[in-house]
Amino acid sequence: MFPPVRNPSTQSAAPKFGEKDLIRRSASTITPPAQRQTEVAKLIDVSKCIGCKACQTACLEWNQLHEEVGVNVGVYDNPHDLTPASWTLMRYTEYENPASGNLEWLIRKDGCMHCEDPGCLKACPSPGAIVQYSNGIVDFVKENCIGCGYCVKGCPFNIPRISKADHKAYKCTLCSDRVAVGQGPACQKACPTQAIVFGTKDEMKQWADKRITDLKSRGFDKAGLYDPPGVGGTHVMYVLHHADKPHIYAGLADNPKISPLVEAWKGVGKYAGMAVIGLTAAAGLIHHMLQGANRVSEEDEESADKLAGGKP
């Protein structure tokens, strides 16, 4: 058993991280702090999940979210997708393993992966609406969010959702408010099987290794850690029994990375666009300086008068 995060003391304590620990801030240039905090991570061991949805409930409760009562369409997923009020969601897949002939019930807790290279933050046009702390947590700052939905396009995992009520973007915060006072995320606290564990990223990788060794000894020879390098690694990682094909877990991206379209739009596009506009304006100015005004001469006026003179 992984040693659980201890309960906090009853004494009030200063938050462990804040503004001074930002390493990225949307639509802003900032100087990251010299000293980076220890990176944290949540490890979701899919092989240990029993699909009880305690994590979903804990998330709703801690974050004071109110999901609408849904409709049963014959699947276990409830609600049917992530929503502005459901920041995490158990996704259930019935997988027929062609090698063993077994029916496997794959249950993946979906939610923000807290990428080291966050696409949402890169796409965001509003200064400070998305921030990344040096411990790896990517957080949305509600006051600065303008509800444009660019983060939805930037995210390689299709996570953020825009509220129709207040037009703000929402997603998992990795319980940044709990982590700031030395607690683990609410979902981790509620998990009855330690399918969710929380600690430093190094601890989580070491713990995952043990789990993977165990899974391999049980015949899951493709078991592995999901910490996709395409986004610089993530601060929410999975232990998968079939790490060679993440897509069988309700469409988990095999090789997620920020879309080249988003990179073009937010990278070279911004500078190229400004250059095209600036150069066109400069061309006009230079042309006018060299050429002077194109004036109608008195002869032009007289020629026109003469042309019209023939008519009554």
Added chain:
Amino acid sequence: MSNHDDGGAHIRVRRYSGSARINHWIVAISFVLLLLSGLSLFHPSLYFLSALFGGGATVRWLHPWIGVVLVVGFLGLFVRFFWQNLPEFTDFVWLARIRHVLTADDHYLPEIGKYNAGQKFVFWSQAVLVTTLFVTGVGLWEPGLAYFEKMLGFKATIDQLRLAAVLHASAAVLAIAIWIIHVYAAIWVRGTISAMTRGTVSGGWGWRHHRKWLRKEVDKGEIERERLTAAE
């Protein structure tokens, strides 16, 4: 625009009706508002422009609606000016001699109808770009997209929306560049702006820049003799 018409009595020729001018200025004002609000979300260094509209959240919902105004307005201009913007042989001659256009050596240029090839280029390229901006803009407009998805019965994928974002930004940059050319040409060629303010141009302006058009107007007898008084 008053540089040349202080010489006394010259003819003036009507170029745009009152409704065409109102239509033009609706499009012009909405274009400038779209430019300012759009640029504020295009580059972080221009985000301060959103303050003109009351902040980024207002820009997010206002920009698309101004876009709708522009699209409707532009459609009006398109219908009005479509026939006069069809390409003709003279346009190729004009384009081949673009060097003389830029140096204002008008005597090397053919007689031009209501629009020269440059003006036609502005007309057609903006028609294409406004269409592109509208279609891709809907993709970036949450309630608008929901409306069209329901009406047309499809669901846009995130990759399509990413493409829409790239195309929207690219088309906007081109539209702004062409708008700069349009505004610059109107300033450089003195006497042009009165066509869109008073609705008329001087006969000399028509003779110099659109002689074929001037001849037609004279043939129709649609000229006014103007006695410039102090009030003008």
